[in-house]
Amino acid sequence: MGRRILFLGPQGSGKGTQAGLLSKLLGVPHISTGEMLRQAVADGTDLGRQAEAIMAAGDLVPDDLVVAMVAERLSADDARCGYLLDGFPRNEAQARALDDAMSGDALDTVVLLEAPEDELMGRMLKRAAEQGRKDDTPEAIARRLAVYGEETAPLADYYPTVGVPVERVDAVGAIPDVFSRVAQALAGAAGG
């Protein structure tokens, strides 16, 4: 099974949770650009200062900033045998930049987590109550879902055109049940 995997799916579909579980199983790093950016904001770095207001509004941080951050992360030793990307690429320009940075060979498989919008909204409002993320206000959630639909969802059609298979996984249900579907989809993608 290839170990360069992109988790694609709308906010609330469980990408972070599923990528975290798979990361432990495969021993490759889980790279979440949302987490990296939140850390940059918390640390008060230049990047964090540039990203903070954009993130709070639910918009995308400029491609060049995110691409540079990811390229640096992927050059670290622990990413040599694979990586699980969560939250990047978010649009076709980022997908092309990722491929350029990895000499045209960035990904083995895309896992697309699918869930109905009312389920996603419910999960995000629950997380808002639990974690108090600044971008979990109803306005920012609506904006993030709209941005996902316009910019990120089309990646599910883009990747097959460049030879990367997209495995669709039903993300409704208990975390372990969804995880076994993810594992099954990846085993299928590897041809057994």
Ligand code: AMP
């Ligand atoms: P996430 O935790 O993946 O939902 O990301 C939280 C926020 O970080 C997003 O709403 C964006 O503002 C920003 N962000 C994360 N990943 C990216 C990316 N690949 N490109 C642009 N902005 C991003």
